[in-house]
Amino acid sequence: MRHVFLDHQSSTPVLSEVFDAMKPFFTEAFGNPSSLHQHGLRVRDALKTARQQMAALIHAESEEEIFFTSDGTESANLAIKGVAYANERKGKHLVVSATEHPSVIQSVEFLEKQGWTCTRVKVDREGFIDLADLRAAITPQTVLVALHHVNHDIGTIQPVREAGKICAELGVPLYVDCDASAGWLPIDVKEFGAALVSFSPHRFYGPKGVGVLYRNRKARIVSILHGGIQEGGRRAGTENVPAIVGGGVAAEIALKELPARSAHTAALQKRLWDGLKTQIPYIQLNGPVPGPGRICTNLNLSTEFIEGEGQLLLCDMNGIAVASGSSCVSKSLKISHVLGAIGLDHALAQGNIIMSLGKDNTEADIDYTVETFAKIVTKLRGMSPMWDEFQKGIIDSVIAPTGRGKSFSQHAADVSGKAAH
Amino acid sequence: MRHVFLDHQSSTPVLSEVFDAMKPFFTEAFGNPSSLHQHGLRVRDALKTARQQMAALIHAESEEEIFFTSDGTESANLAIKGVAYANERKGKHLVVSATEHPSVIQSVEFLEKQGWTCTRVKVDREGFIDLADLRAAITPQTVLVALHHVNHDIGTIQPVREAGKICAELGVPLYVDCDASAGWLPIDVKEFGAALVSFSPHRFYGPKGVGVLYRNRKARIVSILHGGIQEGGRRAGTENVPAIVGGGVAAEIALKELPARSAHTAALQKRLWDGLKTQIPYIQLNGPVPGPGRICTNLNLSTEFIEGEGQLLLCDMNGIAVASGSSCVSKSLKISHVLGAIGLDHALAQGNIIMSLGKDNTEADIDYTVETFAKIVTKLRGMSPMWDEFQKGIIDSVIAPTGRGKSFSQHAADVSGKAAH
Amino acid sequence: MSDTYTLYNPTVMEHFMNPRNMGDIQDADGVGEVGAAACGDIMKISLKIKDGKIADARFKTFGCGSAIASSSMATELIKGRTIDEAMSFSNQEVVDALGGLPPVKIHCSVLAEEALKAALEDYVKKHPELAGKKTAEQAVTA
Amino acid sequence: MSDTYTLYNPTVMEHFMNPRNMGDIQDADGVGEVGAAACGDIMKISLKIKDGKIADARFKTFGCGSAIASSSMATELIKGRTIDEAMSFSNQEVVDALGGLPPVKIHCSVLAEEALKAALEDYVKKHPELAGKKTAEQAVTA
Numbered sequence A, B: 001m002r003h004v005f006l007d008h009q010s011s012t013p014v015l016s017e018v019f020d021a022m023k024p025f026f027t028e029a030f031g032n033p034s035s036l037h038q039h040g041l042r043v044r045d046a047l048k049t050a051r052q053q054m055a056a057l058i059h060a061e062s063e064e065e066i067f068f069t070s071d072g073t074e075s076a077n078l079a080i081k082g083v084a085y086a087n088e089r090k091g092k093h094l095v096v097s098a099t100e101h102p103s104v105i106q107s108v109e110f111l112e113k114q115g116w117t118c119t120r121v122k123v124d125r126e127g128f129i130d131l132a133d134l135r136a137a138i139t140p141q142t143v144l145v146a147l148h149h150v151n152h153d154i155g156t157i158q159p160v161r162e163a164g165k166i167c168a169e170l171g172v173p174l175y176v177d178c179d180a181s182a183g184w185l186p187i188d189v190k191e192f193g194a195a196l197v198s199f200s201p202h203r204f205y206g207p208k209g210v211g212v213l214y215r216n217r218k219a220r221i222v223s224i225l226h227g228g229i230q231e232g233g234r235r236a237g238t239e240n241v242p243a244i245v246g247g248g249v250a251a252e253i254a255l256k257e258l259p260a261r262s263a264h265t266a267a268l269q270k271r272l273w274d275g276l277k278t279q280i281p282y283i284q285l286n287g288p289v290p291g292p293g294r295i296c297t298n299l300n301l302s303t304e305f306i307e308g309e310g311q312l313l314l315c316d317m318n319g320i321a322v323a324s325g326s327s328c329v330s331k332s333l334k335i336s337h338v339l340g341a342i343g344l345d346h347a348l349a350q351g352n353i354i355m356s357l358g359k360d361n362t363e364a365d366i367d368y369t370v371e372t373f374a375k376i377v378t379k380l381r382g383m384s385p386m387w388d389e390f391q392k393g394i395i396d397s398v399i400a401p402t403g404r405g406k407s408f409s410q411h412a413a414d415v416s417g418k419a420a421h
Numbered sequence C, D: 001m002s003d004t005y006t007l008y009n010p011t012v013m014e015h016f017m018n019p020r021n022m023g024d025i026q027d028a029d030g031v032g033e034v035g036a037a038a039c040g041d042i043m044k045i046s047l048k049i050k051d052g053k054i055a056d057a058r059f060k061t062f063g064c065g066s067a068i069a070s071s072s073m074a075t076e077l078i079k080g081r082t083i084d085e086a087m088s089f090s091n092q093e094v095v096d097a098l099g100g101l102p103p104v105k106i107h108c109s110v111l112a113e114e115a116l117k118a119a120l121e122d123y124v125k126k127h128p129e130l131a132g133k134k135t136a137e138q139a140v141t142a
């Protein structure tokens, strides 16, 4: 059986160069960077190199603007809460988009319990914010605007440069969560006008266990994990040296290979979507069409009349690893808040699958995926009462409505007694 | 030149078994545990095994009581703030000892800014809390008592079992920070009567990048890093799988080898202190005498009339890696708060060096250290105006006072115009 | 990676991959279609009843792996039972027969129970004589 | 680990490991002892003055590596200077000659400057005729 990994957004394997760079820091150079002897000083040097590599990836001016955290989630928490707490006297209002990652959304909700207020800027059906809405959301009390570069579910590339200009004009720092874009799209903190940028090397062939937060010198921030004076007093705790070193090397390689990786995945993305839409009726792409509005790695698909988890499991049993934003797949039994925010019909949200490409995927992988996925859809539709009722004209398609009957969602609400959430 | 690592409290090298266990999780099994396909499920299994290994080390009943964080600092922050926030309605008072690690103290200070109050239980000259003081500090508003098992600076083993009984009697959860003891002293969460226990595998030959928090099912806690629903909703963020796996193996081996490691380091600890006090006049051990009151790995030394950083640097130039709690060594120019809390004379705090032993240290290492350290002390005393003035009878010794003159500290205050801090 | 790791236990996986009794019964004696508001799953069970017993049971399911496995298992279990026996069918039987389901997926087995009961009710509705018998019986046992 | 990693640059390390002018001058013309309240360091500098010039300078220091290196360098730099030149000695010279110090350790060089000035003052105090001369000179340059 062919093995095709199409879940690069969840994580990526560590490059052999990265692993080799990390290796000595487990055994031979195991020192704590806070130590003042050989063992500590050696790793201090290594952290500095990694900081420079991280800075280079996002075109930051100095490695002193780079802070290490444990992951993308912690970086987002630090950016949001660290800025909020530092500027409490200035104001207690935040602006975020409705489709931020949960690490941003939940951080904001935590602050709301502590007396902050937050405006969530809505997105359109492709997931884009409206810059006029963003501008209107900013008040004199706003201490931070958080806008992700690329959406982790539907691949939408937000207009961060333009958002940066508005923020600069209004004098509010902009935090750009680049977790879903770093290593795949060019990032330039100055071009973005970003006061803070976060990313996570395990998304571009670096190790887990390290997150990065860029902070422009002008942005005030306080630490949220308290203790020692590591990371210039902004992040206490013994540094995860091997992961930081490995992450730095991953960043250096990502910067160098970025054009090739982007071109390669963009070509496969097109081949995959072209193949799927040709082979499978009643399938739809969520988020922008592949091109300048969408990241080159992501396809978010809704296949009508069948549910997501079954698709995911059958893909897996056929060697294809994919993700899903469907409610059955999440522990909370809720569909992804992103699919909710773009107003996706519940039936389509249920049939959701996310495929994300990587540098090692091949055309043969894509062709196998198209062929296999078409079979899976056929199998699941064969089991689906909804497909049956659609064939019989009892319910209609949402993707290609004919006006001949009630929708799947209406039907589902009828049989379950209430509307799904 | 011989190389002697005597800073095991700062970090330890990863065991080869640990490294081998981690290895596949960087490349081959790189999945995200949240993923529902092969790649995710495989690592989920691995996390469960690691949880069991961690639970075994501290005799926790179930692996479901184990949460993974990024380090000891984050575990302490989560224990303190997570319990405080979860029990806000019950009360806003905390009790900690004066010699907790900065990750506890600073977490408490952060909460104090948000309206909590905290009683700091003082310690005696050896660093022990008085159980009567602890009892007296607890009020009906107290939601958590935090007491470390072993002090990271002076090796004092706190009466945690007795503290646990008092807490149980008064119905307040006890958090025991075992960062400085786990892997070296037996830990039994039930015997301790601990609702929460934290530790960090990089202190016992596991990797950096993972911290552990045990939480008894009855203790209420909320998360402090917000986002996804990893770790049962108590710690968002992609898990650092390789470090967790490696930490688990390190815990398993530590449990097995604990008696041997303790006996070995205890013997070396005795040999080292005996050697030093025989060879070097005016040297003192801070904290309890080696034995049941002190961890088997730590010696905290004050050598009179000379300062700590010079000792540390000369040790390092002679291949011996040590730490120091002296003010010159810290970025803040303050002596360790622990040395302050035990009321150590400032002159002795200045001449502070911490040596911490590990399983691979040998008798030859110890003998080399004694011999070398004696030479270093002679060299530095030769440069010291204080030693000179002591010889001339102008100032007196604090360690062995003769009553013949003013103390070093008084003299230092005189020449600097004010008392040192 | 030589082993296969699965979200569900082997029995659940087997019933998901090779569901028993999948399909419709053309001239069904009772059909029930129910939906779970919690997650949006929909399950349809059709029954063929002969001599007061379930002669055949078929399902169609729009739902996750455990929903499909639950319907497969429920239809397997129910075949050959009398209507009265089937009326007291509980989702726990499905869970047990499947060797367990993740806590968050227990509702899938409940859905199977509900679909079965809906199909039985449909049958009973079409056969008012049974309803009377049932009520009389219930009066006796009560 | 083949390279040696050091907290300070090679010049500082060299002056720490092999300090120049360490010791006391028995019949010193001026002695200054100062302390840094910030970290508890103590530095003592003794001077031998001949023909208005610093003929010899020695130090003793209780303090960290950079304090020892700073006193070593300061005594090196100051030898051969006139009293007036020495009076305008600045810690920056020490920092520069050492090739830099970590920011948190700059105060060590300040301590060296202070110890030197205290020694000079001690000398001037013992030679009131110089104090007058100095004041007159200052009046001219002012």
Ligand SMILES: Cc1ncc(COP(=O)(O)O)c(C=O)c1O
Pocket (backbone or CB within 6 Å): A009, A071, A072, A073, A074, A076, A101, A103, A148, A150, A151, A152, A177, A178, A179, A180, A200, B236, B237, B238
């Ligand atoms: C946009 C975005 N931000 C933050 C995160 C959190 O990253 P991590 O799970 O590595 O902590 C993710 C992860 O999916 C993400 O996609």
Ligand SMILES: Cc1ncc(COP(=O)(O)O)c(C=O)c1O
Pocket (backbone or CB within 6 Å): A236, A237, A238, B009, B071, B072, B073, B074, B076, B101, B103, B148, B150, B151, B152, B177, B178, B179, B180, B200
């Ligand atoms: C008692 C104690 N608690 C917490 C910590 C924090 O651990 P880490 O630096 O690994 O985050 C330490 C580290 O020295 C410690 O000794």
